Amino acid sequence: MEPERKLSAEAGAVFQEGVGLVLSRWSALQLAVENEWGGRDSRLKGEQLVSDIISWVNHSTEPLYIDDLEEMLNEAMLSLNTMTEDGSIEEVAEKIMIMYEECLDCNFKSIENLREANSRRGPTPHVRQVVNDEEDSDEDDDETDPSMGKDDSSNMIVDTPKSHAVAVPVNEPMTKPPAKAEDGWEVVRPRKSRSKRN
Numbered sequence: 375m376e377p378e379r380k381l382s383a384e385a386g387a388v389f390q391e392g393v394g395l396v397l398s399r400w401s402a403l404q405l406a407v408e409n410e411w412g413g414r415d416s417r418l419k420g421e422q423l424v425s426d427i428i429s430w431v432n433h434s435t436e437p438l439y440i441d442d443l444e445e446m447l448n449e450a451m452l453s454l455n456t457m458t459e460d461g462s463i464e465e466v467a468e469k470i471m472i473m474y475e476e477c478l479d480c481n482f483k484s485i486e487n488l489r490e491a492n493s494r495r496g497p498t499p500h501v502r503q504v505v506n507d508e509e510d511s512d513e514d515d516d517e518t519d520p521s522m523g524k525d526d527s528s529n530m531i532v533d534t535p536k537s538h539a540v541a542v543p544v545n546e547p548m549t550k551p552p553a554k555a556e557d558g559w560e561v562v563r564p565r566k567s568r569s570k571r572n
Contacts, residue, residue, distance in 0.1 A: 379478050389477040390428050392485035395492055396469050402458045412454035423450040443467040
């Protein structure tokens, strides 16, 4: 049987960064940490998970199996009072194991890709405040993070309609276009004032 290969010092440091990046993109973990579902020390528990994974990789005398990593991730989530049934534990474990295999060969491409993705990704709030229409137009093209899931609910708040609805009584046709106010809203005049102007 072939002896278990170990990470070099450089590869170990890069792998640790990669594990941190993967976990920072795991929405279930981040929600549990930010909302302190595991108590006041939730952030420490999240950071401890990175250390536990690195220790497991560096100090294991047995071959590394993905099932063991999945169990470690599951226990960490349970310590944060969080049960995940969305398949994310398996997905995160797979990403970490692939990264580990790549780092054994000093291939850091996937970690570089994660770095780039993290630098492009700003905070992704679910609700954004619109200051004015000109600033909003640049934000509409923002890239969404695939690991966070697609949520278009923020677009409902951000997108401001270019033409505003006009209040017209249902049974009466509008004979004259409404006047435009300075702020862009259309003003609907009472029926009496329209008839005097005709």
